[in-house]
Amino acid sequence: MSLFGRLKYRKPYVPVHKRQRVEQAQRQTPSAKLHDSQFVGKLDHDLGIFEHILGGNADLLIRRFQIQLRKRKIYCGLVYLDGSSSKTELNQVLRALMLDIDISTQTKNSLEEIVVDQCLPYVDVDMKYSVTDAANWLLSGNSLLFLDGVAKCIGLSTQAFKERAVAEPETEQVIQGSREGFIESIGTNISLLRKRMRTGNMHVELTQIGEQTATNVVYCYIEGIANEDLVREVRGRLERVETDALYGAGYLEQFIEDNHYSPFPQIQNTERPDKAVAAMLEGRVVILVDGTPFALIVPAVFSQFYQTSEDYDTRFLMASMIRGIRLVALIFSLVFPSLYVSLISFNPEMIPTKFAVAVAGGRAGVPFPSIAEIFGLELIMEILREATIRLPQQIGGALSIVGVLVIGQAAVQAGFVSPITVVIVALTTIGSFATPAYNAAIALRMLRFPLMILAGMFGLYGVMVGLILIANHLNSLESFGVPYLSPVVPGDRYGLRDTIVRMPVWSMKRRPKQLQTNNPQRVRTGEDIQGPKGRPLSETTGVRRVRRGSGRETQRD
Incomplete structure (x- = not known):
């Protein structure tokens, strides 16, 4: 081809800054488009945001309807994901809005306040002011209610994800102890901890990790026992995790552990709620990841990995012998x-x-x-x-x-x-x-x-x-x-009572020294527990014999 021919078919020149803007717009993901969108209060426009960005998904459904409010018709739209939201609860929402409305004519509240306060019989109702928050709420399995003329939406908690029932842990077999184990639902796992920790000092803090998955991660600790610096360090490490997806607790463990090249685990995982509660009572922090039936316990030391919860449910002589056998088998x-x-x-x-x-x-x-x-x-x-x-x-x-x-x-x-x-x-x-x-x-x-x-x-x-x-x-x-080798190195005489052997629970009065807890006292029972015990049924009773007739009989006084 001649020089003229090559010039003829050459693409027109585009400045560099314009090319960069075009390429950036072409690479723009739906998440980025969500950040650029805003609610304007027009029903068709606000619903069109989700139709445009998420409309390619077959499970995105939009139900348009109208309600009669203050002698005028209000056009509404209910957005939800098929299979992720409960249709029973959605039908209750529609019934409450379309058939059961009872509005006081004297109220001066705004339209959305009237709907939330007098029309929706739901506990978990939250106003969503930004498109990003509304999208995250929707993708979590909830639903969104749009009202024409309102530049925001109402978030309804209508999750209906299938989850298995609480069952016995499969990886940590139980002989004597609790038979309940964590499941994949983070809400159920938190409730299992609350069931055993009936104190207002237990704090549960939520964060989301994963730009695409937005996985819910919570870390639990007991205020007044856990060291504030430890809680701050856990919070900082979780906030520094930047990834597209968070697949589970084991995936998160690789981001926040200290030494990534060591074969030894530096974070303990467990499937048992009672073990997680015991760790929090020692001053540790428990991390739960949504979709994973395992909890992460930080910090962890080497002695924790050959101990079980059953060691504390049996008498200390048998528990010490079994723990010693495990340690010998480990070295063996x-x-x-x-x-x-x-x-x-x-x-x-x-x-x-x-x-x-x-x-x-x-x-x-x-x-x-x-x-x-x-x-x-x-x-x-x-x-x-x-x-x-x-x-x-x-x-x-x-x-x-x-x-x-x-x-x-x-x-x-x-x-x-x-x-x-x-x-x-x-x-x-x-x-x-x-x-x-x-x-x-x-x-x-x-x-x-x-x-x-x-x-x-x-x-x-x-x-x-x-x-x-x-x-x-x-x-x-x-x-x-x-x-990692504490309480052996450095030594702690109170910590050694629960390492190679397990001393009686009443003698383990202090929490592990290496955790530097705010409240080191754990057991307040005095030494008088070893004192003399009462013997109410051991008194000897007198016996006297009486003669009745020709035979002898024994009578107790």
């Missing part, structure tokens, strides 16, 4: 495979002779070194565990039995692994199941593999170096300014 699942590899490969002289002969006989004919043998078997166990979780419950149970019994037995008979290796892996897996917190158990399972590699390369020295690195990392972690 972390270091047992690496200890086995280091002793077999580098330090067999540390094994008793009879046991060493039995291990050597079992490993006879195995073509792989101990590190490859146990590493491969642990990897297979993790694959089976993941497959069991993801499959349906009916199939998952059968797969776990087939994987553990059939595959393990076949591997031993084929000579790929030794019987002692299967025993070690099985004990390690059982030990990891004893950790109550799922996210903490995953961290220990992940750290098991680097420890095995260090044991295969350097023996016991590698295991010790790995454990020192893990301990150093734990000592450097913080959760919202609280040391």
Whole structure:
């Protein structure tokens, strides 16, 4: 093509500033258009805002009707989302406005005040002055009522989202304790907390996160117990989260945690309301996310992840023993495979002779070194565990039995692994199941593999170096300014009463020192609880014998 031809088909020149405005207008999202729109008081214009911006949605419905008020007709419009609002409540609104109006002719209130005060039999009614607030209210499942001549709208709470009933927690099994668990509705979850916390000091503050989803997030704390700096820090971290969507509590946890590269969780999650209430009573803050049946508890320390709520529902001797067993199982699942590899490969002289002969006989004919043998078997166990979780419950149970019994037995008979290796892996897996917190158990399972590699390369020295690195990392972690290993490091004699062992509840008088609560006193029962107890039914009664007739009978005084 000639130069003239190229000039002929060239697009006309547009200044840079005009091109930028055009491109910005083309990229303008419906949310941006909502910010630019305003109510003017004309029914067709105000309804047209939602018809223009949200009219492409099949579930957006607009019901136009008219009411008779002060001897004149008022044209109205009811905007709602099909399936998100209750049609029963919407029909009640229409009936109240179209049929049951009883207006005093002496009132001097405005039109919208008359409708709200005398026509709508609803508790949750709110005036919406901006288009953005009205759109957020509508997209939350509520409805909007527009009146011709009024430059605002009336928000009606008519949500009808389907939600499951309160049921027993599935991730935290209960033996002795409450059977109620959180659900996906944030309002129901707050009510479960209020049910157990009957005090006006419990504060619930709301914020929204997500430019597209506008997910409701609340954080709860007890004023007078929780530290003000902690509450301020939680509020600041939530306000700094900027994202398009917030999918759940686990998604939010990754935004607000202290160390993003640590395998250990720094925020505790729970499905149990009683556990969340107990955390607030200690001075912690509980975060609830709409659409998630889990609550986040901040700050969190390492000792919380092997404790359960049932520890406080049983007597302290049994609770301390069970807690110690969990801690032993936790350490056992972390270091047992690496200890086995280091002793077999580098330090067999540390094994008793009879046991060493039995291990050597079992490993006879195995073509792989101990590190490859146990590493491969642990990897297979993790694959089976993941497959069991993801499959349906009916199939998952059968797969776990087939994987553990059939595959393990076949591997031993084929000579790929030794019987002692299967025993070690099985004990390690059982030990990891004893950790109550799922996210903490995953961290220990992940750290098991680097420890095995260090044991295969350097023996016991590698295991010790790995454990020192893990301990150093734990000592450097913080959760919202609280040391992760507290109350062990730094030490707190009152906090140690509820760490490795659980002392009697009447002796744990103070809240955790590391939380720096405003009211450290928790239990006010004095030491006289251990004093002498009354024995109302232990008094001995006199017995005298009487002779009646020829036989003897016993009579009690």
